[in-house]
Each structure stands twice: as C-alpha cells, then as structure tokens.
Amino acid sequence: MVTGTRVLVVDDERDHAEAMAEILERVGYEVTTATSGEEALELLDQEDFDIVITDLVMGEVSGIDVLKAARRAVPDVEVIVISARGGVEAAVEAMRQGAATFLEKPLNIEAVRQVVGRHARTQALSRRNLELERRLDERFGFQGIIGKSPAMQRIFELLRQIAPTNATVLITGESGTGKELIAKAIHHNSLRRNGPFVALNCAAVSEGVLESELFGHVKGAFTGAVRSREGKFEFASGGTLFLDEVGDTPLSIQSKLLRVIEEREIVRVGSNEPIRVDVRLLAATNQDLEKLVEEKAFREDLYFRLNVVSVHLPPLRERREDIPLIADATIRQLNEEYGKEIEGISAEALEILTGYSWPGNVRELKNAVESMHIVSRGPVLQVEDIPAKIRAAGRPAAGLPRLSGVSIQEMERELIRNTLRDVGGNRERAASLLGISERTLYRKIKAYELEE
Numbered sequence: 001m002v003t004g005t006r007v008l009v010v011d012d013e014r015d016h017a018e019a020m021a022e023i024l025e026r027v028g029y030e031v032t033t034a035t036s037g038e039e040a041l042e043l044l045d046q047e048d049f050d051i052v053i054t055d056l057v058m059g060e061v062s063g064i065d066v067l068k069a070a071r072r073a074v075p076d077v078e079v080i081v082i083s084a085r086g087g088v089e090a091a092v093e094a095m096r097q098g099a100a101t102f103l104e105k106p107l108n109i110e111a112v113r114q115v116v117g118r119h120a121r122t123q124a125l126s127r128r129n130l131e132l133e134r135r136l137d138e139r140f141g142f143q144g145i146i147g148k149s150p151a152m153q154r155i156f157e158l159l160r161q162i163a164p165t166n167a168t169v170l171i172t173g174e175s176g177t178g179k180e181l182i183a184k185a186i187h188h189n190s191l192r193r194n195g196p197f198v199a200l201n202c203a204a205v206s207e208g209v210l211e212s213e214l215f216g217h218v219k220g221a222f223t224g225a226v227r228s229r230e231g232k233f234e235f236a237s238g239g240t241l242f243l244d245e246v247g248d249t250p251l252s253i254q255s256k257l258l259r260v261i262e263e264r265e266i267v268r269v270g271s272n273e274p275i276r277v278d279v280r281l282l283a284a285t286n287q288d289l290e291k292l293v294e295e296k297a298f299r300e301d302l303y304f305r306l307n308v309v310s311v312h313l314p315p316l317r318e319r320r321e322d323i324p325l326i327a328d329a330t331i332r333q334l335n336e337e338y339g340k341e342i343e344g345i346s347a348e349a350l351e352i353l354t355g356y357s358w359p360g361n362v363r364e365l366k367n368a369v370e371s372m373h374i375v376s377r378g379p380v381l382q383v384e385d386i387p388a389k390i391r392a393a394g395r396p397a398a399g400l401p402r403l404s405g406v407s408i409q410e411m412e413r414e415l416i417r418n419t420l421r422d423v424g425g426n427r428e429r430a431a432s433l434l435g436i437s438e439r440t441l442y443r444k445i446k447a448y449e450l451e452e
C-alpha cells in the first residue's frame with residue numbers, strides 16, 4: 001500500500017463501482033467513483049489520478065476513451081480495463097492503447113487488490129527515481145552527465161547556452177572523458193531534439209567508404225553500388241550529425257566536408273546533383289587538431305568551421321572530486337540493472353579510486369566499478385574488490401604509511417629527527433640509513449635546527 005495513491009473507478013453499474021471503491025478504500029486508497037464515461041472525463045479534467053480502473057463497455061464514452069483521456073492528463077497513469085468475458089478484440093485494442101492491465105469479469109477481489117497494489121508500488125518507485133535523478137542533475141549535472149567539479153560546472157553552463165543554438169561545436173578530450181555523451185546532451189537540449197541524432201566514426205572506415213557514408217551514392221557509382229543510398233548527412237536532416245574522431249578524416253574528404261558546411265548541400269558519390277541538407281554538426285576528437293593543422297594533416301579552414309564553439313573535457317585525474325559522484329551513480333544504475341543492493345564504497349576503497357590516475361577516464365572508472373559490483377560479496381564495495389591493477393597503482397609503497405597534505409620539508413625534518421633519535425644520535429648510522437652523505441645530513445640538521 002502506497003499512501004496518497006488516488007484511484008478513479010469508472011463503471012456504469014453503480015453497485016459495481018461502489019463495491020470496488022469499498023474494497024480499495026478499506027486498504028487505504030483514496031477512491032473516487034464515476035458511473036459514466038462522461039463523468040469520468042470531467043473528473044479527469046479536474047483532478048490527477050494515479051490509477052484508473054474502468055469498465056470497457058459503457059454508454060457513449062467507452063473505457064478506451066477514458067483510457068486515452070487519463071493518459072493525456074497524467075502520462076504515467078496506470079489504467080486497468082475491465083470487460084466481460086470473451087472480449088478478445090476489445091482487450092487487444094485496450095492493450096494497443098497502452099492499458100497496463102486487462103481484467104475479466106467476474107472480478108476476483110484479491111486479484112484486483114494485488115494488481116492495484118503492484119501498480120501503485122511500481123509507480124511510486126519510478127517517480128522517486130525520476131525525482132532523485134532530477135535533483136542530482138540540478139545539483140551536480142546536466143542530463144545524466146555527472147560532475148560537481150568547477151571545470152564540469154563551467155561546461156554545463158556553456159552547454160545550456162550553446163545547446164539551443166545551431167552552432168557547430170568541437171568537443172575535445174582524452175578517450176573516455178564523455179565526448180559522445182556531451183554531443184547527445186547538446187542534441188537533446190536543442191530545438192532539433194525531435195529530429196535524428198546520427199553519429200559517424202570517421203576513423204572506423206576507409207576513405208572510399210567514408211565518402212559514401214557521409215554523402216551517399218547513386219546506383220552504379222562504383223562496383224557494388226547496386227542501388228542508390230542516402231548518406232549520413234541526408235539521414236540527419238532536421239537533426240544533428242556527430243562526426244566522431246574527426247581528426248582522422250582523410251584530407252580529400254576534409255575538403256568535401258568544408259564545401260558541405262559552406263554550401264549547405266551535398267552531392268552523392270557518382271552524381272552531379274546537389275541536395276540541400278539541414279543539419280547541425282557536432283565533431284569530436286581526442287587528437288590535438290591545432291597540431292594536426294600545423295603538420296598540414298588537417299585543413300585549417302575546416303578546423304575554424306568546426307571550432308565555432310569548443311568544449312574541452314579535462315581528464316578525470318584533473319577533476320578528482322567527480323570520482324565519488326560518478327562511482328555512486330554507477331552503483332545505483334547497476335543496482336537497478338542487476339537487482340543487487342550495493343549501498344556504497346568503503347572509505348579506504350574510495351581513497352584508492354580517488355587517487356588513481358584513470359588513463360581511460362570515466363569509461364575506465366565505470367568499468368572498474370562494474371567489476372567491483374559483480375565480485376563484491378557484501379553490501380559495501382571493499383578494497384579487495386578493486387581490480388588488481390588499479391589497487392596496486394593506488395597503494396602506497398610497501399611498509400610506508402600513505403602520506404598526503406604535508407610539505408616535503410616537514411616530512412624530511414620529521415624523518416631526520418626520528419632517525420637520529422632511533423640511532424641514539426649517531427650521525428654516521430643515521431646518514432647511512434637515510435641514504436645521504438654525512439655532510440648533507442650535517443647541513444640538514446643545521447637547516448632544520450635539529451641540534452640538541
């Protein structure tokens with residue numbers, strides 16, 4: 001039973017409606033009844049209901065009409081349609097319209113109670129998750145992109161500004177920093193969000209294939225072109241085209257890309273006829289495009305055209321405060337996927353994860369957390385669960401405590417003082433243990449004022 005769940009019961013036989021209402025009220029739901037489809041529509045207009053239980057065959061306004069109106073009013077409403085025995089076609093229609101459940105008369109009270117209970121719980125859970133996601137987004141992120149670091153916050157701010165425009169955006173950053181995620185977020189927050197998002201990896205195919213992938217070809221354009229085909233530019237019309245690994249585009253294709261950007265029209269391979277395209281371009285690369293420009297491997301004019309706005313994603317090791325957040329979000333996501341309830345990560349394990357260099361960035365972090373999630377035996381992920389390679393790299397050198405937050409001078413002074421004390425002031429022994437000459441030790445003793 002989920003408190004505060006509002007149920008609308010619709011049945012043109014008043015006795016049935018009232019009996020049903022009584023059953024549900026007894027277990028604590030807030031129930032309203034309607035004895036005609038018309039009355040139900042009026043109520044749906046005035047109030048929001050979480051669950052609607054409706055008879056299928058009524059007067060002029062049928063259960064299907066009630067169902068549609070309910071969906072319009074509250075998109076995640078649960079609708080249970082009830083019909084007399086044998087109404088297979090009606091059942092199919094109800095399902096097609098998105099009825100959650102179809103029950104046959106005569107009704108079994110226990111079954112009704114169970115179905116309503118299950119719906120109420122699922123609905124409450126998914127609403128809570130949505131709310132959590134929304135709150136997390138508000139505080140730390142943008143469309144599922146997590147980050148509270150100042151660098152990421154600045155990026156979110158920039159995304160809010162540029163997403164609704166038609167500007168070409170160049171997204172740069174090391175592998176696994178979230179370039180594709182950013183591209184999708186830009187599209188989904190743009191005016192083109194209802195149009196297609198089409199991605200093409202410019203590094204994954206050969207020069208010839210890339211040209212036809214981008215611009216399409218006509219029948220007979222080359223051996224094997226048995227029919228004409230649209231390219232990604234045409235596919236993406238009205239939407240966004242994401243050119244991934246754009247730094248790997250061969251020079252011959254670069255000049256064609258430049259022309260498309262300038263003319264806003266493409267020519268299919270093997271054809272002379274230009275076709276107008278309406279596409280917003282986003283591009284990404286983990287290479288240094290400016291360096292490629294200097295080396296004449298990337299056209300400067302194309303670089304300027306792509307780099308109207310640039311979004312640079314810093315490597316994860318330069319925004320370590322995001323590591324616990326991303327790890328946490330990954331755990332929640334995996335809990336849902338695997339039906340396992342991991343509560344979090346132990347402090348020691350988190351310290352290792354936060355200290356690691358993450359050359360594979362967020363992708364590597366998510367993979368590591370997933371592997372920990374799989375092997376863990378308790379509700380909290382532990383140091384032992386961390387993949388060996390990362391654990392080894394994140395551990396302090398053998399026998400030494402993990403130090404951080406003190407200056408090298410402070411450490412050196414402590415080290416010399418303790419060593420001298422341990423060897424009873426014998427400078428020769430102390431110098432040998434410290435691996436420095438006696439002269440150096442003498443100098444340091446003076447500098448740190450360690451003389452007795």
Ligand SMILES: Nc1ncnc2c1ncn2[C@@H]1O[C@H](COP(=O)(O)OP(=O)(O)OP(=O)(O)O)[C@@H](O)[C@H]1O
Nearest residue numbers: 144145146174175176177178179180181286362363
């Ligand atoms: N800030 C973030 N918050 C949550 N998930 C992220 C974030 N950044 C990246 N990810 C996730 O990390 C993975 C890698 O991201 P993505 O594929 O966008 O990286 P990329 O920069 O395109 O990498 P590559 O250069 O290797 O193609 C994806 O699963 C993505 O969802």
Ligand SMILES: [Mg+2]
Nearest residue numbers: 176179180244
């Ligand atoms: Mg990518």
